[in-house]
Amino acid sequence: MIRVEIEPQAEAPYESCCFCHTPTAYWTAIVARKPGAQVACCQDCSKLYKVKDVPTKEDWCASERARRQRVPHFRIAAEDIEAIAHRAFQLETALEKLRGVKGGVKMATLVLLADVSRGLIRKVGKAAEEATKEFVGK
Ligand SMILES: [Zn+2]
Numbered sequence: 001m002i003r004v005e006i007e008p009q010a011e012a013p014y015e016s017c018c019f020c021h022t023p024t025a026y027w028t029a030i031v032a033r034k035p036g037a038q039v040a041c042c043q044d045c046s047k048l049y050k051v052k053d054v055p056t057k058e059d060w061c062a063s064e065r066a067r068r069q070r071v072p073h074f075r076i077a078a079e080d081i082e083a084i085a086h087r088a089f090q091l092e093t094a095l096e097k098l099r100g101v102k103g104g105v106k107m108a109t110l111v112l113l114a115d116v117s118r119g120l121i122r123k124v125g126k127a128a129e130e131a132t133k134e135f136v137g138k
Helices: 043-048 057-069 072-098 103-136
Strands: 004-006 026-028
Touching (some): 026 043, 043 072, 072 103
């Protein structure tokens, strides 16, 4: 759990969350960091990650610059993979919570999670294919 607060008067385009890269108006409010050293962090990720996982401002800025410089398909592929990694983390957390839940509900939820995962795997496969085509084409 990371403390986050909404940026006052935040206006789109928002900065990207340091974990899942979703644009967000929320920023970390880590006590041990000076105001200028905070990074953007969405509310979902603030619940999933710990303060020790938060990149430094320098690392976050460098990774954002690198992300913006990637060629389109690689960027899309990379974003899909990041989204999937994020999703996988959420699924893992969800599965963790399911431990101890009774049979029927657990089964239905697992089927649902499996469906979502299959969709994501197809998506990343396609993105990787496009990225490869682009790479080979150059
Ligand atoms: Zn996030």
